[in-house]
Amino acid sequence: MLAADLVFCEQVLEHVLEPSAAMDTLRELVRPGGHLIVNTPFLIRIHREPGDYWRFTADGLRRLLEKAGLEIVRMRTWGNLPCLVANRFFWFPYVPFLCPLANSEDLPLVVWAVARRPPSRD
Numbered sequence: 860m861l862a863a864d865l866v867f868c869e870q871v872l873e874h875v876l877e878p879s880a881a882m883d884t885l886r887e888l889v890r891p892g893g894h895l896i897v898n899t900p901f902l903i904r905i906h907r908e909p910g911d912y913w914r915f916t917a918d919g920l921r922r923l924l925e926k927a928g929l930e931i932v933r934m935r936t937w938g939n940l941p942c943l944v945a946n947r948f949f950w951f952p953y954v955p956f957l958c959p960l961a962n963s964e965d966l967p968l969v970v971w972a973v974a975r976r977p978p979s980r981d
Contacts, residue, residue, distance in 0.1 A: 862890035898971035936967030
């Protein structure tokens, strides 16, 4: 299988039936020593296109990555109350004075991580 130095998984894991199997595939797509950048919604409304099955906390995403044999380089969340309210009932465009970019750790809209596939020991 062809492997890459860097793989992105952008807002996908909530749509797959078996996120653990998907993470195993993502691991295989990253060469040893390479990186995976993954993000997933948490406090975002359900969007069934084609299906919307999961939400991951930072702890849950960490567990998923580590179970697949990836090392966490960085893990963060982002969100705040105005953006949570703006996106609760409909997709609201970004308006700086209505949706500040300040982060509130206890209201994550998005959870993201940079993970590394350990170098091979050959």
